[in-house]
């Protein structure tokens with residue numbers, strides 16, 4: 001019996017893997033498709049979605065998988081962006097140096113923030129992560145050397161070996177590779193020993209302590225993984241808009257990322273992706289209809305809260321499986 | 327020099343008292359219902375706009391302020407009954423999403439009603455000038471803010487700590503089931519508390535209107551300060567909110583005034599002028615992080 | 631000073647005005663089964679909390695194997711060799727029984743960076759899975775590996791709780807009413823299990839069932855109103871007048 005269960009599991013994961021590959025291929029085919037349709041502008045827009053998907057995915061790992069509601073993710077996202085811009089200003093334009101440096105800076109920041117914040121829990125954790133993000137925001141905004149309120153512009157996108165990232169399609173593919181790589185990595189981590197420990201901590205923290213697990217250290221590691229990936233997303237977004245803007249660090253950015261996670265599905269591997277896609281598409285579509293699209297977006301989000309409490313992905317899934325069952 | 331410090335301390339006190347008006351409602355809502363309300367700052371914005379509109383229509387600042395308090399309390403009550411009430415039983419994430427959505431809606435509604443441009447709200451003519459106190463001149467209007475803030479803070483403190491209604495509220499904050507078992511209609515009580523908190527927001531919005539710009543987005547920046555206050559004080563504690571407000575008001579104001587000057591004593595002028603404002607801006611967040619580091623549930627934890 | 635395996639000295643703990651423990655001193659020597667008895671609310675669970683590290687005492691010291699562990703965190707004490715079970719069942723309700731114990735095994739093993747392993751799928755780690763299955767068999771749950779812990783019968787959950795504690799391979803096992811809420815048959819089985827365990831590991835056992843206590847314990851301590859009033863052999867406890875008055879009165883008279 002156990003054996004057949006096991007093979008069912010394998011078949012399931014094989015199907016999942018096949019689906020993921022198909023999705024990846026479709027996404028990779030998007031730029032030539034859009035260009036053929038004469039919609040070149042949307043290649044850049046699609047890249048933006050992928051970058052926010054990466055940022056939201058990294059937050060979802062902390063919130064959904066680590067069980068820590070962090071309200072300061074913009075700090076790591078923005079720090080990654082500033083790292084790339086500051087390095088570029090000093091003449092370091094290689095993506096192979098600047099992007100890992102951005103991720104490392106964000107990782108170090110999240111290590112410091114997490115180490116202090118994890119002493120608190122619940123609402124206090126939400127607020128202390130917010131406080132740290134505010135500190136980092138004001139630090140960057142107040143320093144004239146880093147552009148103050150205007151942010152720090154980039155002259156050009158990072159150099160990426162033979163690939164010219166100035167080409168929107170090339171940039172899109174690199175962003176896609178980053179997102180796919182991150183998803184693959186997080187999926188592996190989630191199913192390894194470390195992931196099982198995190199899952200168990202979310203389920204019963206005190207029992208884990210009583211089994212000898214230094215719970216805080218595991219949560220911190222999770223927090224740092226999320227922060228590091230957010231730094232990479234930040235490096236990409238600075239390249240995308242050719243600007244490290246203080247807006248990236250603002251608390252409303254943390255709020256937006258959190259909203260993406262909740263909308264997409266807390267704790268679901270593709271939740272961040274689904275959320276970023278939903279939110280940015282909605283913005284784009286609504287803005288086409290009315291200047292007061294914020295109002296429409298707000299009302300729609302309220303509908304999500306009350307009608308799709310487990311996220312859009314889960315809601316659609318439920319909708320379809322109910323149809324199918326009929 | 328002492329005069330500067332004294333004046334800035336007064337400004338800090340004034341700002342702190344206004345923060346308390348915002349924080350009081352927020353901490354009660356947070357404490358009783360374990361509810362994160364990001365839209366609290368929107369009520370402050372709505373209050374300021376209502377005050378500006380009513381003052382412009384009536385030509386009287388006082389009428390404007392009173393209309394704002396009444397109108398915003400009503401808005402708050404409606405909001406509680408229509409939306410927020412459904413969120414109490416939900417987790418913090420759902421509350422964040424819903425109230426974040428409410429911010430979007432509120433900002434856009436204000437923009438649709440009053441346009442993109444900031445609104446003018448003038449202090450009463452009679453209070454436009456400075457007055458002499460203890461040998462130095464201080465703006466009369468700011469003195470009024472301090473007076474109003476102090477009276478309201480005192481009244482609120484007495485109501486919450488000494489009266490029966492206050493006892494219910496505090497009891498509700500530490501143990502909801504128990505309070506319900508005592509026969510208190512927590513649902514209605516809470517709508518009232520929420521409307522009351524909204525009214526206080528409007529009062530702060532109206533009083534600060536002449537000093538700060540009345541514009542879309544004004545709620546978001548002050549919301550974070552109000553959260554800092556209640557987290558420092560301990561969520562659900564009125565006393566904590568009062569201490570936290572004054573602490574944040576004074577530290578922030580004094581820090582901005584004195585830090586750049588202090589740094590110049592120790593550091594080269596160029597570094598100091600760069601670092602000063604940055605350090606001053608993050609001072610209260612440092613304060614909050616430090617307090618939470620040593621007291622993870624704030625200065626006056628309401629529970630356990 | 632030559633001590634026991636566990637030395638509790640002058641420990642006090644209060645909650646607001648309630649003095650749950652006052653000046654409690656207790657020694658558990660290596661290899662014994664030491665029972666802790668006392669009426670409801672006496673402070674037995676609170677004492678277990680102080681020893682396991684779930685709480686920190688207001689006063690006094692706790693030494694384990696000669697080392698002062700009073701201020702150590704719970705997880706550090708586990709690695710030193712103190713494990714516990716809970717009076718109210720405390721397992722990972724949504725994990726399978728096997729995964730529950732696998733977590734305990736994995737927590738103990740320090741090979742390859744222990745649980746900071748980010749890549750290899752955990753389900754594929756045979757050594758851990760096999761050992762976890764062995765612990766389940768040890769407590770009588772063979773064949774129940776795949777069952778979700780939350781859906782196990784109450785008695786089975788208590789057994790799983792024991793397996794979790796055992797899998798950390800403790801030197802001292804703190805059992806807080808392991809038979810709580812069990813029927814007579816299940817109790818009988820667990821008493822047998824504890825008897826068997828008592829030969830391998832030092833036990834501090836909180837228990838209300840006097841028959842079980844007198845059958846299992848080498849020594850018995852009596853806690854009343856947060857104070858330790860007596861420690862001695864089971865027969866001495868039976869005879870001790872103060873104990874009779876304070877605790878056994880109704881039962882034995």
Ligand SMILES: Nc1ncnc2c1ncn2[C@@H]1O[C@H](COP(=O)(O)OP(=O)(O)OP(=O)(O)O)[C@@H](O)[C@H]1O
Pocket residue numbers: 645648649650668669670671672673674675676677717
């Ligand atoms: N966290 C707490 N907060 C307040 N009081 C507590 C707390 N924990 C225990 N107490 C009190 O301390 C006293 C001892 O409780 P404890 O649970 O240790 O008793 P016990 O001997 O284990 O009782 P039982 O046989 O019912 O399990 C009781 O009066 C209890 O109410």
Ligand SMILES: [Mg+2]
Pocket residue numbers: 674675676717
């Ligand atoms: Mg007990």
